[in-house]
Amino acid sequence: MRTFADSNPVASAIYFFSVTGIAMFSANPVISAISLVGAITLYLMNNGRKSLSLHLFSAGLFAVMALVNPLVSHNGATVLFVMNNNPITLEALIYGVCAAVTVIAVLYWFRSFSDVMTADKLLYLFGALSPKLALTLSMALRYVPLFGAQIKKVHASQKALGLYKDENIVDSFKGGMRIFSIMITWALENGIVTADSMTARGYGAGKRSRFSIFRFKLDDVLLICAVLALSTVTLFGVRNADFEFYPYISTPEITAEVAVGYVSYALMTVLPVIIAVKEELKWKYLKSKI
Amino acid sequence: MIVIENSRLRSAVKIAVPFMLIPLLVVLGATVFDEQRYLIVSIGVALLSLLLFAAGYEKKPTGSRRMVIVAVMTALCIAGRFIPFFKPVTAITVITAIYLGGEAGFLVGALSALLSNFYFGQGPWTPFQMIAWGMIGLLAGFLANPIKRHKWFMLVYGVLAGIVYSLVMDIWTVIWYDGSFRSELYLTAILTALPHTIMYSVSNFIFLWFMAKPFGEKLERIKIKYGI
Numbered sequence: 001m002r003t004f005a006d007s008n009p010v011a012s013a014i015y016f017f018s019v020t021g022i023a024m025f026s027a028n029p030v031i032s033a034i035s036l037v038g039a040i041t042l043y044l045m046n047n048g049r050k051s052l053s054l055h056l057f058s059a060g061l062f063a064v065m066a067l068v069n070p071l072v073s074h075n076g077a078t079v080l081f082v083m084n085n086n087p088i089t090l091e092a093l094i095y096g097v098c099a100a101v102t103v104i105a106v107l108y109w110f111r112s113f114s115d116v117m118t119a120d121k122l123l124y125l126f127g128a129l130s131p132k133l134a135l136t137l138s139m140a141l142r143y144v145p146l147f148g149a150q151i152k153k154v155h156a157s158q159k160a161l162g163l164y165k166d167e168n169i170v171d172s173f174k175g176g177m178r179i180f181s182i183m184i185t186w187a188l189e190n191g192i193v194t195a196d197s198m199t200a201r202g203y204g205a206g207k208r209s210r211f212s213i214f215r216f217k218l219d220d221v222l223l224i225c226a227v228l229a230l231s232t233v234t235l236f237g238v239r240n241a242d243f244e245f246y247p248y249i250s251t252p253e254i255t256a257e258v259a260v261g262y263v264s265y266a267l268m269t270v271l272p273v274i275i276a277v278k279e280e281l282k283w284k285y286l287k288s289k290i
Numbered sequence: 291m292i293v294i295e296n297s298r299l300r301s302a303v304k305i306a307v308p309f310m311l312i313p314l315l316v317v318l319g320a321t322v323f324d325e326q327r328y329l330i331v332s333i334g335v336a337l338l339s340l341l342l343f344a345a346g347y348e349k350k351p352t353g354s355r356r357m358v359i360v361a362v363m364t365a366l367c368i369a370g371r372f373i374p375f376f377k378p379v380t381a382i383t384v385i386t387a388i389y390l391g392g393e394a395g396f397l398v399g400a401l402s403a404l405l406s407n408f409y410f411g412q413g414p415w416t417p418f419q420m421i422a423w424g425m426i427g428l429l430a431g432f433l434a435n436p437i438k439r440h441k442w443f444m445l446v447y448g449v450l451a452g453i454v455y456s457l458v459m460d461i462w463t464v465i466w467y468d469g470s471f472r473s474e475l476y477l478t479a480i481l482t483a484l485p486h487t488i489m490y491s492v493s494n495f496i497f498l499w500f501m502a503k504p505f506g507e508k509l510e511r512i513k514i515k516y517g518i
Contacts (some may be wrong), residue, residue, distance in 0.1 A: 130348040143365030
């Protein structure tokens with residue numbers, strides 16, 4: 001099975017950047033709402049019912065963001081009530097809700113982005129840009145767990161030497177500082193050894209080549225084409241569909257053009273789901289033939 | 291694929307990005323698109339600036355020792371971001387910058403923003419964090435001499451860096467929320483972020499106070515011993 005997460009990082013990146021880019025760029029509440037539904041669907045598909053706290057956090061953030069705007073902005077003609085001599089207007093409230101929908105949608109997209117675009121995939125993309133930068137990044141990534149392990153070792157040996165007690169706050173602070181100092185010296189010296197070893201093996205001697213495990217397949221080309229085509233149709237369709245909030249809310253007329261734009265954006269948001277369903281059906285079909 | 295291995299292409303990027311693409315994007319944002327497109331323009335400019343830096347870094351022959359030291363300092367920053375409340379990222383960035391130069395400082399700041407977001411979540415804010423922290427490092431590199439000479443100057447720089455970092459990220463928060471810049475929202479954002487701003491400044495102060503000297507001595511020693 002080759003799901004959306006297995007597609008080439010270039011294709012995934014283009015997908016995520018287009019889908020979030022359109023949601024942020026269009027400033028169109030309908031697009032934002034479609035985007036939010038699509039983003040939550042994708043997130044639930046990948047993560048199931050776990051991470052309830054995350055959904056609660058998003059809901060809380062949504063409420064705060066929706067309420068901030070009417071509290072600070074007093075534009076709009078329909079006054080709901082007056083608080084501290086400041087009018088709270090319906091238009092400002094709706095504007096706040098729309099802005100919050102966009103922000104939360106982008107947050108959900110980027111959560112899925114973080115799940116799909118793991119460090120190795122981003123390094124692959126960076127490697128295309130600058131191999132040296134990607135190498136620096138990947139070394140730093142490797143050092144994080146290495147330092148963690150080394151800190152444990154230093155801590156254990158310091159304890160075995162009987163140099164400090166854990167229960168005493170002053171002692172434990174001093175011990176912590178000593179471990180940190182030891183760690184920095186060790187990390188720098190260890191880095192120099194790594195660098196010398198790299199030089200000895202010919203780093204920087206010739207043109208730098210790079211290995212990548214990701215291949216470009218027909219599926220990836222199709223995905224990229226689909227994303228680009230749907231983005232173009234969406235942007236073209238909603239180019240004149242501007243919403244006005246102040247002083248009165250005015251929504252654009254829904255012409256055929258605008259409707260096509262909305263539908264193509266909706267299709268774009270569910271592309272990963274479509275791919276998953278397609279692969280699932282294919283798998284079932286192949287299994288039924290055995 | 292889109293590999294910039296071709297040196298001619300890389301120098302083309304170096305000229306095209308600052309002198310053509312970024313101005314073009316800003317002018318387009320101001321004239322062709324109607325209002326509420328600040329977000330996309332700002333993200334575009336941020337990404338292009340990072341691209342420019344990547345092209346410059348790729349072109350310069352950096353010794354492998356220097357490169358590894360940058361990776362080590364970045365990893366120390368990320369390991370430090372797990373400390374609750376107090377974040378040593380800015381302090382380590384500043385220390386790297388004054389001992390290894392502005393470029394190393396920019397790299398450590400920008401890369402630790404990028405890498406720590408692998409753990410804390412990537413988002414459209416990543417390029418802005420990268421640039422904000424990178425600039426703190428770059429500027430510290432330019433001011434290396436006074437920072438090294440006077441401890442109070444370094445501490446003031448650390449505190450200011452915390453405040454300015456927060457103010458810059460608040461601008462971005464407002465643009466993200468509203469699509470344009472509104473001063474009353476900006477004030478709200480600053481007030482909401484005030485605890486974080488204070489935390490940033492206080493941790494910069496504390497970490498620079500305690501770490502600058504021992505950390506600096508170690509870096510100086512490595513520099514002399516291995517000739518970086």
